[in-house]
Amino acid sequence: MSSESVALEVQGLGKCFHIYDAPGDRLRQFVMPRLSRLLGREPKPYHREFWALRSLDLQVAKGETIGIIGRNGSGKSTFLQMVCGTLAPSCGEVKTHGRIAALLELGAGFNPEFSGRDNVAMNAALLGLSDAQIAERFDSIAAFADIGEFIDQPVKTYSSGMYVRLAFAVIAHVDADILVVDEALAVGDAVFTQKCMRFLRSFMERGTLLFVSHDTAAIKSLCDRVVWIDKGQVMQIGPTKEVCDRYMQACYEAEQGSGPVAETAPPAPVFDASLPWHDQRRDFFRAEPMRNDIEVFRFNPEAPSFGLGGARITGAWLMDTQQRPLHWVVGGEPVVLRIQAQCHQALQSPIVGFVVKDRTGQAVFGDNSYLSYLGQPVVCASGQVLQAEFSFDMPRMPVGNYAIDVALADGSQHDHVQQHWIQDALHFKSESTNMATGLLGIPMRSIVLQAGQAQQETSPP
Ligand SMILES: Nc1ncnc2c1ncn2[C@@H]1O[C@H](COP(=O)(O)OP(=O)(O)OP(=O)(O)O)[C@@H](O)[C@H]1O
Known part of the structure; x- marks a missing residue:
């Protein structure tokens, strides 16, 4: 150096x-x-x-x-x-x-x-x-x-x-x-x-x-x-x-001592992918105290933002599937993130997106509308309101504070102008969790634990 x-x-x-x-x-x-x-x-x-x-x-x-x-x-x-x-x-x-x-x-x-x-x-x-x-x-x-x-x-x-x-x-x-x-x-x-x-x-x-x-x-x-x-x-x-x-x-190791690592891992049980799926622990997770309760705070129009201003984001809400704004969300349940904007100039290929960040500002998950409307952009005239809705199962989240950035650009994924990006537009707080580890919990299809004779070979599922 x-x-x-x-x-x-x-x-x-x-x-x-x-x-x-x-x-x-x-x-x-x-x-x-x-x-x-x-x-x-x-x-x-x-x-x-x-x-x-x-x-x-x-x-x-x-x-x-x-x-x-x-x-x-x-x-x-x-x-x-x-x-x-x-x-x-x-x-x-x-x-x-x-x-x-x-x-x-x-x-x-x-x-x-x-x-x-x-x-x-x-x-x-x-x-x-x-x-x-x-x-x-x-x-x-x-x-x-x-x-x-x-x-x-x-x-x-x-x-x-x-x-x-x-x-x-x-x-x-x-x-x-x-x-x-x-x-x-x-x-x-x-x-x-x-x-x-x-x-x-x-x-x-x-x-x-x-x-x-x-x-x-x-x-x-x-x-x-x-x-x-x-x-x-x-x-x-x-x-x-x-x-x-x-x-x-x-x-x-300091807490519990160290032990020998198993030399041959037992074969993974074969998963029948043809079965209809649901998270087998869902009922369990819905019950307190296991439930992942997430408190959602209101959209903050005063949050720091930047962009050219050809359109301005006027609101963002987390809603249930009946379009009711949610004050509490349960991790693992379906939600809709709605983002609304007022266009002040015509946008030829608007892209609306969001990113959820943990307390360190690390992006945990996010998405945008680009790929869903590739080749068939929703043109928005000046004076019109543009609305995007993202429907997804809310991941289960570790306890902590989170913020959602919302953004509206015009162009393509790689070549666009940012019209309005609001940092920390929405905050939410995961109050209790059933997550074992990681940044977020995915809906798990199944977890199988079996005891039995070790098999010599494993065929892929
Ligand atoms: N002025 C001091 N006189 C005597 N011992 C001290 C003094 N300051 C710190 N120590 C001791 O030095 C050691 C290291 O302390 P230090 O504060 O650097 O630890 P740390 O890693 O920052 O801990 P923490 O994560 O709890 O903040 C500790 O055992 C502490 O008791």
């Missing part, structure tokens, strides 16, 4: 904390060794050494996104605090190239007695913005934080969510080259989380991101490489999937 392309260089980095068993030991440790030396004796330590991090070597290229994973207390924050310069290393060195901003500790860098406005000014100045830049960007920072009149209250009156909003708003506006974000802190309500993730994804196009999370799905969706730390030791640094899979395996 050439030196101009390096954002972060870490060599032999370690941190040793001194642990004192009694309050007086700290004073003894300060005084006694000096006395012992004066008396020509070997000084006796009054503390224990605890290595929170040992021998970390890492080089991060500009533009890379690095995930940091590890169980609680493994040394992730210790490492990142040394990267940010808020904690002095016991050994080794950290070199950063560029402006670094962090969201690592709740309220860090804020003076609780000062107002949000003053703290914004102080923080932004510390991070290198000039007075003129702070004045110019203040309204945008306040709009990002969106905490209303609290911006002029002392931050000691803030809820933890308000702290995070303000801190994130500042780091999003300081032109950082390197961002250090603990995902556990970057949570607020669903709208704010999507806003943060949108910012992080756009930041990742130009900047370097160090991202700590316990959620390997979030790490997999965002990071190029991962550093796995356990009990202060670097276990592995490498490609995201490989390290996350190894980490998951180690977590399971």
Whole structure:
């Protein structure tokens, strides 16, 4: 890696904390060794050494996104605090190239007695913005934080969510080259989380991101490489999937021990595809507490949007098959997503689409009308209303917050102009789930578990 392309260089980095068993030991440790030396004796330590991090070597290229994973207390924050310069290393060195901003500790860098406005000014100045830049960007920072009149209250009156909003708003506006974000802190309500993730994804196009999370799905969706730390030791640094899979395996093994892997897998039972299908667990899933209950929030016409404006999306609803707008959806049941738009100019080949995103902004599923109307476009005249309806079985969703982007373009799948794209037009929240694993649950035709004699050969179904 050439030196101009390096954002972060870490060599032999370690941190040793001194642990004192009694309050007086700290004073003894300060005084006694000096006395012992004066008396020509070997000084006796009054503390224990605890290595929170040992021998970390890492080089991060500009533009890379690095995930940091590890169980609680493994040394992730210790490492990142040394990267940010808020904690002095016991050994080794950290070199950063560029402006670094962090969201690592709740309220860090804020003076609780000062107002949000003053703290914004102080923080932004510390991070290198000039007075003129702070004045110019203040309204945008306040709009990002969106905490209303609290911006002029002392931050000691803030809820933890308000702290995070303000801190994130500042780091999003300081032109950082390197961002250090603990995902556990970057949570607020669903709208704010999507806003943060949108910012992080756009930041990742130009900047370097160090991202700590316990959620390997979030790490997999965002990071190029991962550093796995356990009990202060670097276990592995490498490609995201490989390290996350190894980490998951180690977590399971730590919980339940490891066992031998079966050498020959039993043959899969043959599935009779001619049978009419339904999800055999459907009745089960419909019953509480197994049901995947999803709360749907109203279309937000104020959500951020872009496009040429030849047409504007005026509404989006999730409905049941009787066309009734739904406030609650049950995962696995049929739904209709209706998207309505007002055309302000003639559209020759309109395409309407949607994408459902999880809280990290990762697209989970989506579709558009292009292929269904290939060769027979629905021409929409100026002044007409265009309406699209997507009928599908709502996948079962893991618990969490989701948002739906809706969009209207004109042209073909590969060559079109975007007339209107609304980000986070609809939000929904999966409250309870019956999903075992993954980003979404598909309607399963059957699950068969059999015990019997192992067969030598398997014929494909
Ligand atoms: N100032 C300190 N003095 C003594 N020990 C400390 C200090 N700060 C952290 N530690 C210890 O160092 C270890 C690593 O802590 P660290 O906060 O870096 O872990 P982490 O991986 O970020 O954990 P989590 O996922 O819970 O946030 C822990 O055992 C912690 O108790």
